Amino acid sequence: MDINTDSLVLLMGQSACKLGGMTVKNKIKQFLDNKGITPYRFRADTGIAPSTAYDLYNNPDRLPNSNVLAKICDAYEIQPGEVLEWVKNKAMTSD
Numbered sequence: 318m319d320i321n322t323d324s325l326v327l328l329m330g331q332s333a334c335k336l337g338g339m340t341v342k343n344k345i346k347q348f349l350d351n352k353g354i355t356p357y358r359f360r361a362d363t364g365i366a367p368s369t370a371y372d373l374y375n376n377p378d379r380l381p382n383s384n385v386l387a388k389i390c391d392a393y394e395i396q397p398g399e400v401l402e403w404v405k406n407k408a409m410t411s412d
Contacts, residue, residue, distance in 0.1 A: 344399075
């Protein structure tokens with residue numbers, strides 16, 4: 318299945334997205350910790366809601382929606398791949 322960036326954004330909701338044998342997770346905590354940025358500063362830098370900022374920081378299964386992802390990328394001048402990653406599923410299950 319071919320998936321372009323626009324399709325991925327449409328599929329992303331509030332929790333980890335499973336596509337094929339892969340799961341998308343956020344690595345925002347790792348990104349912020351490596352840069353010495355607190356969750357409070359992250360919220361202030363991006364202008365996202367406090368609950369969203371803390372949820373993204375504390376829960377790698379929580380995915381930012383397209384608006385939040387754009388705010389993060391704009392604030393830190395990064396590409397989405399710096400805060401999102403594809404993780405191969407350990408076992409394939411059928412739906």
